[in-house]
Amino acid sequence: MTDNLRVAVVGAGRMGADHIERIHSRIVGARVSAVVDIDAERARSAVAQIPGAQAYSTPAEAYASGTVDAVLLATPGFLHEDALLEALEQDLPILCEKPLTPDAESSWRVIEAEQKLGRQRIQVGFMRRFDADYAKLGKIISGGDLGELLMLHCRHRNPGTPEGFTNEMLINDSVVHEFDVVRFLTGEEITSVQVRLGKASRNAPEGQHDPQQVLLETASGVLIDVEIFVNAQFGYEVATQASLESGIVDIGADHGPVTRTAGRVGGDVTPGFEERFGDAYDREIQSWIDAARRGEVGGPNAWDGYATAACCEAGVRAQASGEKVAIELNEKPELYR
């Protein structure tokens, strides 16, 4: 195929607008042909600078126009299931921002629809797999030179939360990335989750207990602790330390040059995920487009979306009960082996 893939972006909010800009200016082999948003003005302004792109208020209208070869879903997670099923009916390559869906049962319905189609069409937006640091850590662990991986210590800190960010969203919206990256780094499924609520920050909004400590275990017994702290004030930080049999590896702790001057030492803190993971999002979307042009999926798939949805569901139960909750998955279908 020589022509650019014509992409419909559904949801032109914070993440959708970022993806529209990257497809328009940096991604090779694709162009934005349609922007769908329930907010007509937002869709119109998103296409204003993109020659040939049209604004729509539903995906069905965009598909009916005959100008869509692939779809990028960037609406809130609770809307993903219906949009995924609709796009699968069109047999389109799909990049679905995390989460695939908010719970395991609805994710399984998506898995069933993809199986019915008979081929993988869905990539889930777990961009950390495309981050240079996480990719290197993955290679160190799988390379085996430092022996077996024993533990992971993860820090996930956001400066603050948007209005409406509930206590459950600490798990469903934020720790969902650790669920995926732990599965990516270990190559194993997560078997249990426990959430500990300690002393809470006074900077957390009403109804949110922040920070929380999330403890995970994988099938072979790798132990993982996650500090999720979403009102950390100082900036954005996603960092991991891996303890292996004969070495400790740190990633993500600092960014940019560290300067010593006038009796002080320091550097800049990344303000948000767009800056911290900008390159990773670029690589993620390029990989999706390249694979879509070959009729394949270029990253984490619907099974990864289902497995992490099961972790989230168990995580929210663990958050409420304080107990360790076992995670049980359905048998992995042939399509994803």
Ligand SMILES: NC(=O)c1ccc[n+]([C@@H]2O[C@H](COP(=O)([O-])OP(=O)(O)OC[C@H]3O[C@@H](n4cnc5c(N)ncnc54)[C@H](O)[C@@H]3O)[C@@H](O)[C@H]2O)c1
């Ligand atoms: N990978 C990441 O690091 C990352 C970062 C942020 C958000 N996300 C994910 O991206 C998705 C979007 O998050 P966001 O922060 O951009 O949200 P947002 O609220 O900023 O944007 C959502 C957009 O969807 C539109 N919308 C709502 N209902 C719609 C409908 N029925 N049809 C069409 N459009 C509709 C809204 O008008 C809005 O423009 C979520 O799934 C979120 O979890 C991922």
Ligand SMILES: O[C@H]1[C@H](O)[C@@H](O)[C@H](O)[C@@H](O)[C@H]1O
């Ligand atoms: O939706 C965002 C996004 O997924 C970020 O990558 C994550 O760090 C935030 O915690 C989450 O709220």
